[in-house]
Amino acid sequence: xxxxxxxxxxxxxxxxxxxKLAGWLQVRRDHGGLIFLDIRDRSGLAQVTxxxxxxxAFSIAEKVRTxxxxxxxxxxxxxxxxxxxxxxxxxxxxxxxxxxxILNPSKTVPIPIDDEGDKTDETIRLxxxxxxxxxxxxxxxxxxxxxIIKFMRDYLDKAGFxxxxxxxxxxxxxxxxxxxxxxxRAQPGKFYALPQSPQQLKQLLMxxxxxxxxxxxxxxxxxxxxxxxxxxxxxxxxxxxxxxREDVLALVxxxxxxxxxxxxxxxxxxSPFPVMTYGEAMDRFGSxxxxxxxxxxxxxxxxxxxxxxxxLFSDAITAGGTVKCIVAPGCSHYxxxxxxxxxxxxxxxxxxxxxxxxxxxxxxxxxxAKKLSQAELDRISTITQAKEGDLACIIADRPxxxxxxxxxxxxEFRDRLKLVPEDLLAFGWIVDFPMFExxxxxxxxxxxxxxxxxxxxEHLDKLESDPGAVMSDAYDLVCNxxxxxxxxxxxxxxxxxxxxxxxxGYNNEEIxxxxxxxxxxxxxxxxxxxxxxxxxxxxxxxxxDEPNIREVIAFPKTASGSDLMFDAPAELEPKHLRELxxxxxx
RNA sequence: GGGGUCGUAGUUCAGUUGGUUAGAACGCCGGCCUGUCACGCCGGAGGUCGCGAGUUCGAGUCUCGUCGGCCCCGCCA
Numbered sequence: 001x002x003x004x005x006x007x008x009x010x011x012x013x014x015x016x017x018x019x020k021l022a023g024w025l026q027v028r029r030d031h032g033g034l035i036f037l038d039i040r041d042r043s044g045l046a047q048v049t050x051x052x053x054x055x056x057a058f059s060i061a062e063k064v065r066t067x068x069x070x071x072x073x074x075x076x077x078x079x080x081x082x083x084x085x086x087x088x089x090x091x092x093x094x095x096x097x098x099x100x101x102i103l104n105p106s107k108t109v110p111i112p113i114d115d116e117g118d119k120t121d122e123t124i125r126l127x128x129x130x131x132x133x134x135x136x137x138x139x140x141x142x143x144x145x146x147x148i149i150k151f152m153r154d155y156l157d158k159a160g161f162x163x164x165x166x167x168x169x170x171x172x173x174x175x176x177x178x179x180x181x182x183x184x185r186a187q188p189g190k191f192y193a194l195p196q197s198p199q200q201l202k203q204l205l206m207x208x209x210x211x212x213x214x215x216x217x218x219x220x221x222x223x224x225x226x227x228x229x230x231x232x233x234x235x236x237x238x239x240x241x242x243x244x245r246e247d248v249l250a251l252v253x254x255x256x257x258x259x260x261x262x263x264x265x266x267x268x269x270x271s272p273f274p275v276m277t278y279g280e281a282m283d284r285f286g287s288x289x290x291x292x293x294x295x296x297x298x299x300x301x302x303x304x305x306x307x308x309x310x311x312l313f314s315d316a317i318t319a320g321g322t323v324k325c326i327v328a329p330g331c332s333h334y335x336x337x338x339x340x341x342x343x344x345x346x347x348x349x350x351x352x353x354x355x356x357x358x359x360x361x362x363x364x365x366x367x368x369a370k371k372l373s374q375a376e377l378d379r380i381s382t383i384t385q386a387k388e389g390d391l392a393c394i395i396a397d398r399p400x401x402x403x404x405x406x407x408x409x410x411x412e413f414r415d416r417l418k419l420v421p422e423d424l425l426a427f428g429w430i431v432d433f434p435m436f437e438x439x440x441x442x443x444x445x446x447x448x449x450x451x452x453x454x455x456x457x458e459h460l461d462k463l464e465s466d467p468g469a470v471m472s473d474a475y476d477l478v479c480n481x482x483x484x485x486x487x488x489x490x491x492x493x494x495x496x497x498x499x500x501x502x503x504x505g506y507n508n509e510e511i512x513x514x515x516x517x518x519x520x521x522x523x524x525x526x527x528x529x530x531x532x533x534x535x536x537x538x539x540x541x542x543x544x545d546e547p548n549i550r551e552v553i554a555f556p557k558t559a560s561g562s563d564l565m566f567d568a569p570a571e572l573e574p575k576h577l578r579e580l581x582x583x584x585x586x
Numbered sequence: 587g588g589g590g591u592c593g594u595a596g597u598u599c600a601g602u603u604g605g606u607u608a609g610a611a612c613g614c615c616g617g618c619c620u621g622u623c624a625c626g627c628c629g630g631a632g633g634u635c636g637c638g639a640g641u642u643c644g645a646g647u648c649u650c651g652u653c654g655g656c657c658c659c660g661c662c663a
Binding site for chain 1: 587589590592593596597598612613614618619620621622623624625626654655656657658659660661662663
């Protein structure tokens with residue numbers, strides 16, 4: 001080894017030892033007759049002192065520059081009285097250099113890497129990701145990521161699970177996200193698809209009798225990206241045989257409840273995790289992934305304003321819509337400009353106009369105040385429990401649009417009013433999802449979760465008569481407004497599975513061609529089974545207090561799916577394309 | 587696919603109603619300095635104002651297009 005000690009771990013117990021350090025030059029402080037070098041490795045910093053009276057180290061120390069890779073050999077000594085640096089774990093000691101070897105010089109780095117990186121344009125950070133990753137923030141994030149995944153592997157191993165790898169090159173499935181595809185050279189005109197998740201494979205492992213499976217699984221989906229969505233991402237993929245919903249929830253809840261204190265002891269969780277139905281979540285929070293860290297719940301004003309002279313409300317109700325609101329405490333003073341921003345937010349969420357009511361010392365103000373009767377205003381005050389200083393934001397529209405708009409407003413007020421404690425992780429379960437949702441474009445029912453999700457047995461008879469009323473055995477884990485995991489009890493009965501495919505609009509021929517392998521497998525003793533798949537990037541993002549998942553992924557892609565370091569995706573050589581039997585047409 | 591926003595020195599930014607040689611801080615380079623740790627002091631270099639058209643006597647500034655980053659809607663079984 002070129003080093004005997006880690007920089008950040010040097011301390012007074014090493015005084016007197018001859019040590020070799022190797023690392024990067026973080027900063028050089030040249031006092032003319034004395035030079036200090038801060039040497040950094042993965043463990044942290046150590047101060048090296050070059051004195052002209054000691055060896056030939058000094059002449060090298062005059063030449064070295066930031067980010068040079070150096071090897072330093074010398075003796076550890078306590079720092080002189082009054083020069084101890086209490087901000088540095090190794091701050092009580094320094095290494096008096098006898099020799100300094102330049103292992104590799106460095107050009108001046110294009111971005112500062114001795115800060116958090118939050119001031120630097122992300123384009124350049126991603127182009128020079130190997131430098132960006134040198135900063136302690138990202139090293140800390142990736143280290144925590146490692147510990148989290150290590151904990152999960154150990155926990156599941158102890159619980160009797162086995163990790164099994166599944167192929168990356170499989171077959172395109174018609175439903176769900178767009179697939180990334182890989183052309184076959186050996187079979188012209190045919191393509192593999194990269195897995196959106198190992199869903200079918202893990203179910204087939206249950207048929208194969210493995211009972212408890214997990215995998216740290218990479219998933220690929222060719223859809224547009226967000227701060228919490230990358231084209232490839234990592235799931236803790238889990239599947240179990242002979243389980244019911246509560247067994248899966250208990251496993252994941254136990255895992256997380258032990259994980260958090262082990263890896264991020266400064267974080268608080270609420271135990272046990274609250275369980276809420278999809279319907280209740282939509283009613284109270286307007287979202288299927290509510291942020292449970294604060295209240296500001298939605299109240300229903302539909303009955304209170306039925307037949308109102310305010311046509312914005314009465315028209316919406318007549319058209320089958322609802323009138324609902326949230327109350328923002330202490331926001332009655334909001335200016336026209338503030339309200340314009342909120343209105344625009346609601347509009348971009350796809351809801352109709354925002355109406356407001358403000359409880360001010362001078363009485364009721366706001367866009368809805370004039371046209372509402374005193375009786376209506378009284379009823380609204382009672383229902384919402386609003387008091388002086390409060391601002392009610394009211395939306396009248398189709399139920400889905402109202403939910404969308406109020407949910408967006410609720411999160412906006414969360415951030416504006418700083419309503420959430422930073423150390424709280426508010427996990428919760430959302431259960432009892434509808435089996436299907438209506439696709440207006442395709443004019444057909446589509447799976448809300450995925451087509452292998454089991455309907456609730458008591459709803460089986462409504463599959464054909466009333467698909468919209470069928471509930472599924474699906475469940476989501478949410479935390480702080482993010483969907484962190486999604487899972488379900490699966491179908492293991494061939495005939496039920498075939499019925500679901502039919503409900504989704506497939507004919508027998510299509511079912512056999514696309515899903516024949518699943519139906520066949522279910523005919524050979526498929527056990528009852530279910531599973532779940534927590535999204536690791538999002539979970540790690542929350543545990544690292546990062547605002548997006550790019551900060552917890554070593555080499556992430558941009559919102560347009562580019563890798564700015566590799567400059568991927570890129571064109572292929574014509575020869576390469578010919579081999580793959582591919583012609584570019586536009 | 588749609589909307590918003592940003593792009594000026596290596597980095598972060600300023601740049602007035604369109605008008606002289608486009609500035610600052612940090613970083614970088616050189617000099618001085620034996621206890622600094624955001625070392626200090628003195629000096630210096632460094633610019634395709636993302637790119638391309640257009641308007642104008644004159645464009646960093648205005649218009650159009652285009653490329654790229656970020657955020658949001660759609661999308662993400």
